Amino acid sequence: MTKLTIAREKAEQGERLSLEDALCLYEENDILSLAAWARAAKERKSGRKVFYNVNRHINLTNICVSDCPLCAFQCHDGDSRGYLLTHEKIAVILSEAAKAEGLNEIHIVSALHPTADFSYYLAVIRQVRAALPQVAIQAFTPVEIVHFSKITGKSVEDILHILKKAGLTSLPGGGAEILSDRVRNIICPNKATRMEWMDTVKTAHRLGIHTNATMLYGHVETVRERMEHLLTLRDIQDETGGFQAFVSFPFHPENTRFSYLKRVGAWEDMKMMAISRLMLDNIEHIKAFWVMLTMPVAQLALGFGADDLDGTIGEEKIIHAAGAKTNTGITRTKLRQVIRETGYEPIERDSFYRPGGKIQNENGIS
Ligand code: SF4
Numbered sequence: 001m002t003k004l005t006i007a008r009e010k011a012e013q014g015e016r017l018s019l020e021d022a023l024c025l026y027e028e029n030d031i032l033s034l035a036a037w038a039r040a041a042k043e044r045k046s047g048r049k050v051f052y053n054v055n056r057h058i059n060l061t062n063i064c065v066s067d068c069p070l071c072a073f074q075c076h077d078g079d080s081r082g083y084l085l086t087h088e089k090i091a092v093i094l095s096e097a098a099k100a101e102g103l104n105e106i107h108i109v110s111a112l113h114p115t116a117d118f119s120y121y122l123a124v125i126r127q128v129r130a131a132l133p134q135v136a137i138q139a140f141t142p143v144e145i146v147h148f149s150k151i152t153g154k155s156v157e158d159i160l161h162i163l164k165k166a167g168l169t170s171l172p173g174g175g176a177e178i179l180s181d182r183v184r185n186i187i188c189p190n191k192a193t194r195m196e197w198m199d200t201v202k203t204a205h206r207l208g209i210h211t212n213a214t215m216l217y218g219h220v221e222t223v224r225e226r227m228e229h230l231l232t233l234r235d236i237q238d239e240t241g242g243f244q245a246f247v248s249f250p251f252h253p254e255n256t257r258f259s260y261l262k263r264v265g266a267w268e269d270m271k272m273m274a275i276s277r278l279m280l281d282n283i284e285h286i287k288a289f290w291v292m293l294t295m296p297v298a299q300l301a302l303g304f305g306a307d308d309l310d311g312t313i314g315e316e317k318i319i320h321a322a323g324a325k326t327n328t329g330i331t332r333t334k335l336r337q338v339i340r341e342t343g344y345e346p347i348e349r350d351s352f353y354r355p356g357g358k359i360q361n362e363n364g365i366s
Contacts, residue, residue, distance in 0.1 A: 004028055011037040011278050014044065022227040022279055031271055038274035038305030045284055046307045050344040051353060052335045055105035055138075055311035056097035060085050060124065064111035066143075068188035070177070070219060072255035074111050084113055087127055094131040097314060102332065105311065105351040106132065108139035109172055112147045112191070118159070121148065122166055129167030136169040136351030142200035142211070143175030146192040156200050160207050170244070170351060171204055173212030178221040179232045186220050187258075198236060205242025210352070213243040213283065217272060218251040218264035226272070230279040237282045244353060245285035245308060248272055249292045266297045270304045277305025285353060290330070295338060302342045308349075309335055 001009075007021035011034075017025075025034065061084040064074035075081045085093075097103055106128050121140070128137050140148070140163070148159045160168075177187060179194045192200070201211050213233045217226050237243050250269055253261040277286050287308040288301035298309055314329045332348065339346035350356040 008033070014041060014281075016281055017279055019224075019227050019231055022230065022275055023224060025278070026223055026227070026271065026275060029271070031267065031274070034271060034274035034278070035304045038277040039303060041277050041281070042286070042305045042307050048343075048345045049307065049347045050302055050339045050342070051285065051308040051347050051349040052332070052339065053105055053311040053349050053351065054100055054102040054332055055107050055351075056093070056100065056103060056314040057107045057109070058085070058090065058093055060090075060108060060110035060121075061113045061116065062111050063113050065114045066112050066188065066191045068191055069257040070187040070216070070251065072252070077114050084116060087123065090124060090127060091131065094128060098132060100312065100314070102348060103132070103135060104356060105136045105138055107172060107311075108137070109141055109174055110144065112144065118148050118152045118154075122162065125163055125166040125168050137167055138170045138172050138351055139163075139168055141172055141174035142197045142204075143192040145171070145200050145204075146196045157203050157207070160204055160209060164207060164209055168209070170209055171201070171211040173201065173214050173243070173247070176214045176229070176233075177216040178225050179229050180221065180225045183219075183221045183225055198232070201242065202236060202240055205236075205240035210242050210244045212287070213237075213246045213280075215246070215248040215272075215276070216251055217248060218268065219253070219258055219261060227275075227279070230276060234280055234282060237280070241282075243283050245287045246276055246280050246283045247287040247289050247310075248276055249289065252292075266300070269293060269297055270300060273301045273304040273306055295330070299338050299342060302339065302344055308353075309339065311335075 003020060004024045007017065007024040010017055010021055011025060062073050062075055063077050063082040063084060097106065125137060125139060145156055145159055149156045175192060176197055177184065179197065181194055184194060204211050215229055233246065250264050252263055253259050273288065285308050286306045287310055288298040288306035289310050290298035291313060293301065312330055312332060336346040347355050
């Protein structure tokens, strides 16, 4: 049997794929077979269910010390675009967010501000917890946690302990990009290293703080580096079991120092979606983040192994700074409709994928 035949058989049987298997399947480019295998893998895990939640994103600041060449969101201190949300402004956002029926998660991701100290971020978590006691707080990527550790001199473990005690419930898992030193030296040389990102998520998992796992593809990485990234995540998951979901993001080059690159197309997005579902056999959920993919492509991804569309969002600045043309928010009715059109069953979930939405039927929900 050829390597490809072996890889195809393993994918069809739902067996664990090796790096070489994944590369063979990627090169073969048989996207319809990939879709069928990935869909079967998805249905073994979550049946006919597709998840979404009612959440609100908050980006506290866009002023960043890291100056990553891949980033369109950041600016320098003193730039007219720069902002750092005050607690008064955050209070207004939270009171608006509270009006959304079924709100169950506040999602906070930000740049690495040069002067805001850890007490500001800690106060934000306490503020959210006080304003919305029942809502999960998914906040701070491992990159931000490493930054807090550096500016305070405290260990990552201590930072996570303090945040958890203040009300943090999970980490979003961003900033993994591609877990390769070669790639990171080009796209984000100053932010958390591959090892720092990995150590931070493992520490979080050990402390009972779940995270997502992410991947940013379509820039300077090779296909092999993408597959190695997936294997690294799978190994971490074998060790800790702490990843709740995997989210892959196609790189949006606009307004970055890689603006000469072309954004990869939907074909590539779907291939990566399916291969991710097949490779990450130990991660329960694969998210199609509609803000990044556009809703039509995210909907298509539900036929390529994804089982989660993320949420209503409310407002999003980071991806839109890089030229995303998607809306910054969506209603739960629309999310449910998009899922229903695929033949799957929409399930409103909480931050931990427990069905918990208040929707009981298809009618009359905003
Ligand atoms: S990717 Fe994150 S760390 Fe890097 S410059 Fe942008 S906001 Fe800062």
